[in-house]
Amino acid sequence: MPLLFPYQDKDSRIHRLDARPKIVFVLSLFLLSILISDILYLAILFIIVMLVVAASKVLRSTLGLMKYTVYVALFVFAFSILVPQGSNVILNLGLIRVTSESLLFATSMCFRLFLAIGAFSILTFTVHPDKLLQILSKFGFKSMTGLSIATRMYPTIAADSGSIEDAMKARGVEFDEGNVIKKAKARAPVMMPLLLNSMDRSMEIAEAMEARGFGAGKRTQYFDTPLSLRDKSMIVIFLAAVPFGVAMYVLGHGNTDYIAGAPFSIGNIDILIATVEALFFAPILIGGSR
Amino acid sequence: MIEMDHFSFTYGGATNPVLKDVSFNVKEGEFVIVVGLSGSGKSTLCRALNGLIPHFYGGSVTGTVTVDGQDTRTSSTAKLASTIGMVFQDPENQLVMTNVENEMAFGMENLALAKKDMTERVDYYSRYFDIERFFKRFIPELSGGEKQKVALASVLAMKPKYIVLDEPTSQLDEETAALFLDFLHQLNREQGVAIVLIEHRLERCLRFAKRIAFMEEGRIVADGTPEAVLPLLKSKGLIADFSRQVNEDGHSSIILSARNLSFAYGQTPILQNLMLDVMGNEVVAIVGANGCGKSTLLRHLNGLLRPKQGSVELFGKDIAKSTTASMAREIGYLGQNPNNYLFEETLQKELEFTLRNLKIAKEEWSERMDWALEVLDLERFRHTFPRDLSCGQRERAALASVIVGKPKILILDEPTRGMDYWNKAKLAAILESLKEQGMTTILVTHDYRFVAEHANRVLLLSDGRLSDLPIEKVILLAKDAICVEA
Numbered sequence: 001m002p003l004l005f006p007y008q009d010k011d012s013r014i015h016r017l018d019a020r021p022k023i024v025f026v027l028s029l030f031l032l033s034i035l036i037s038d039i040l041y042l043a044i045l046f047i048i049v050m051l052v053v054a055a056s057k058v059l060r061s062t063l064g065l066m067k068y069t070v071y072v073a074l075f076v077f078a079f080s081i082l083v084p085q086g087s088n089v090i091l092n093l094g095l096i097r098v099t100s101e102s103l104l105f106a107t108s109m110c111f112r113l114f115l116a117i118g119a120f121s122i123l124t125f126t127v128h129p130d131k132l133l134q135i136l137s138k139f140g141f142k143s144m145t146g147l148s149i150a151t152r153m154y155p156t157i158a159a160d161s162g163s164i165e166d167a168m169k170a171r172g173v174e175f176d177e178g179n180v181i182k183k184a185k186a187r188a189p190v191m192m193p194l195l196l197n198s199m200d201r202s203m204e205i206a207e208a209m210e211a212r213g214f215g216a217g218k219r220t221q222y223f224d225t226p227l228s229l230r231d232k233s234m235i236v237i238f239l240a241a242v243p244f245g246v247a248m249y250v251l252g253h254g255n256t257d258y259i260a261g262a263p264f265s266i267g268n269i270d271i272l273i274a275t276v277e278a279l280f281f282a283p284i285l286i287g288g289s290r
Numbered sequence: 291m292i293e294m295d296h297f298s299f300t301y302g303g304a305t306n307p308v309l310k311d312v313s314f315n316v317k318e319g320e321f322v323i324v325v326g327l328s329g330s331g332k333s334t335l336c337r338a339l340n341g342l343i344p345h346f347y348g349g350s351v352t353g354t355v356t357v358d359g360q361d362t363r364t365s366s367t368a369k370l371a372s373t374i375g376m377v378f379q380d381p382e383n384q385l386v387m388t389n390v391e392n393e394m395a396f397g398m399e400n401l402a403l404a405k406k407d408m409t410e411r412v413d414y415y416s417r418y419f420d421i422e423r424f425f426k427r428f429i430p431e432l433s434g435g436e437k438q439k440v441a442l443a444s445v446l447a448m449k450p451k452y453i454v455l456d457e458p459t460s461q462l463d464e465e466t467a468a469l470f471l472d473f474l475h476q477l478n479r480e481q482g483v484a485i486v487l488i489e490h491r492l493e494r495c496l497r498f499a500k501r502i503a504f505m506e507e508g509r510i511v512a513d514g515t516p517e518a519v520l521p522l523l524k525s526k527g528l529i530a531d532f533s534r535q536v537n538e539d540g541h542s543s544i545i546l547s548a549r550n551l552s553f554a555y556g557q558t559p560i561l562q563n564l565m566l567d568v569m570g571n572e573v574v575a576i577v578g579a580n581g582c583g584k585s586t587l588l589r590h591l592n593g594l595l596r597p598k599q600g601s602v603e604l605f606g607k608d609i610a611k612s613t614t615a616s617m618a619r620e621i622g623y624l625g626q627n628p629n630n631y632l633f634e635e636t637l638q639k640e641l642e643f644t645l646r647n648l649k650i651a652k653e654e655w656s657e658r659m660d661w662a663l664e665v666l667d668l669e670r671f672r673h674t675f676p677r678d679l680s681c682g683q684r685e686r687a688a689l690a691s692v693i694v695g696k697p698k699i700l701i702l703d704e705p706t707r708g709m710d711y712w713n714k715a716k717l718a719a720i721l722e723s724l725k726e727q728g729m730t731t732i733l734v735t736h737d738y739r740f741v742a743e744h745a746n747r748v749l750l751l752s753d754g755r756l757s758d759l760p761i762e763k764v765i766l767l768a769k770d771a772i773c774v775e776a
Binding site for chain 1: 340342345346366367368369371372375376378380382383384385386387388389391392395396397398399400401402403404405408409412429430431444445448589592594613614615616618619622623624625626627629630631632633643644647648649677691692695
């Protein structure tokens with residue numbers, strides 16, 4: 001059985017923390033990473049994220065995820081070199097001109113990217129999908145129950161498709177003959193029984209849910225753990241990072257426009273503000289209690 | 291008490307009623323077994339008891355059903371769920387959550403129970419059902435028997451007074467089914483919950499049955515103690531005494547053989563230096579414990595799986611270089627789920643699909659189709675959507691889509707799963723007739739009785755190897771499993 005979830009069941013302080021502060025952490029960080037363009041700010045936030053990843057004991061998997069992001073980053077750099085912006089040429093190879101504006105912009109974009117990947121890997125690797133669904137369903141997303149069933153049924157449907165292929169082969173359908181298009185075409189008949197099986201299943205599931213009282217009225221929650229004071233405080237602090245970041249941004253700290261020719265600079269005041277911004281996120285390292 | 295009073299029901303769009311003027315009561319704490327041929331209205335009866343009919347299915351209803359005084363026409367199924375629970379056939383399609391704990395909580399959440407009560411009940415019932423062991427496991431990774439137990443535990447945790455079970459063991463192998471049925475009996479005695487059980491493994495239930503209702507063509511034609519009902523069931527072919535009817539002559543030379551076959555899933559060895567010889571014109575059965583690799587072995591015989599070591603020879607030729615599809619004219623294969631074979635608009639088109647893929651000359655088509663439909667007694671369903679057929683008929687329809695290619699060898703993976711005695715007898719007759727026409731059958735099953743009555747040769751798969759199981763021994767095992775006392 002292939003492991004469906006990327007979730008990693010580890011015992012770390014971050015894993016022990018309630019899912020809700022973690023979700024707020026990731027969302028606030030994500031918002032800021034979209035807003036902020038200054039490389040220094042992004043770099044300091046990135047350090048915090050990696051510290052949290054390390055504390056979650058999922059560093060290896062996160063780096064594995066980032067390996068793929070490197071390709072995207074290379075593409076961003078290639079693109080900014082091929083379509084240069086600005087006039088400050090630092091390398092001229094005739095057709096290809098590399099400008100400092102483009103390079104700085106690409107660097108800032110990549111930092112954003114890695115920051116977002118890092119933040120979301122905390123979510124994927126440390127929050128069990130069931131927990132995530134429970135929380136989302138509490139916000140009244142009815143379709144979340146559907147999503148949960150989809151997660152549950154995925155392996156069944158995958159197995160179904162395997163045995164349908166077997167059945168087809170045994171009736172003379174050649175799957176691995178000819179070129180790619182021919183192979184893809186040969187697989188088309190698999191879709192029909194798969195679809196019909198899934199439709200039959202969905203009716204049966206609906207029936208079973210009804211017979212177990214789904215839709216009778218208000219439901220209660222089995223996993224209704226109240227937020228502790230610590231969780232609540234964390235949520236408030238993570239949320240507060242957003243207005244603080246926005247205010248600083250409006251005041252001109254963190255919104256460096258590299259395309260317009262702004263240089264990369266490290267001012268004392270910026271180091272201070274970026275550090276303060278990152279400190280808003282630091283409490284997550286305290287984690288949850290045993 | 292559940293009271294069904296002169297109840298009739300017709301599905302929307304249909305003309306004939308499925309239930310005809312049925313009156314049927316279930317008292318608190320009772321254990322009722324409902325039997326009947328497929329298509330007699332058993333499943334429909336189940337669904338009428340908890341209001342799925344008419345709420346979920348629509349259709350037209352006359353007469354009433356009341357559950358502890360609540361009329362099912364006015365109370366929805368979801369509202370009735372705290373009084374009457376239901377367990378369905380396919381364990382796969384009634385579990386909605388990802389792990390066992392959530393699954394057990396699901397129904398109670400729907401009843402809006404307080405958290406404290408839910409925790410207590412999850413605790414109690416998981417221990418009572420002995421499912422704590424796989425409490426946190428991902429549900430799709432559980433076995434069929436485990437899943438069905440979880441389904442039952444989840445329903446019982448809602449503390450209904452009545453539980454209706456619609457052929458709950460039909461997807462389980464014999465041993466697991468027997469354990470499940472015994473457990474149901476224990477549940478009825480210890481927890482006092484009334485049980486209405488639809489079951490085709492009648493022999494298994496006779497040990498504890500106190501009341502059996504027999505349905506035929508939408509009516510309950512007999513309802514009483516096993517002693518009173520059994521003679522009728524015997525005359526209708528739903529239960530029969532053991533009798534071996536195998537034609538032993540006419541085996542020819544070896545047509546299929548496996549030499550030193552070894553196979554492993556990852557680090558787990560499944561087959562180890564396995565040897566197999568299959569003669570022409572025989573019915574060979576392979577038996578063995580759950581998960582011992584029976585299906586894996588079958589899938590090696592026509593190249594659906596390739597061995598790590600060793601070889602398979604078909605008519606003396608190594609199949610290593612042949613694809614499954616290219617062998618399909620010689621060797622037919624019917625997997626466990628007949629639905630995987632049925633997707634065309636009509637049964638005839640289903641057969642044409644196979645003929646087209648096997649590149650059989652067009653002139654032969656109609657003759658082959660007539661022959662297949664006749665052997666399998668499906669002529670009248672030629673223009674029916676095959677998925678509308680009953681379970682036993684679907685198994686035969688899928689078989690038709692395989693034998694229409696007239697393979698020399700037929701491979702069947704658990705062909706009797708979910709079948710009642712009547713359908714099994716029918717299948718056995720079909721295999722016998724195919725044998726007479728020169729076809730060899732290799733089948734895998736848990737059903738000792740079926741092989742004791744109908745197989746030429748029985749092989750036992752254990753520790754990755756096959757060994758001969760003498761027919762006398764199989765017959766003993768079969769009789770053990772039946773234990774008809776009446």
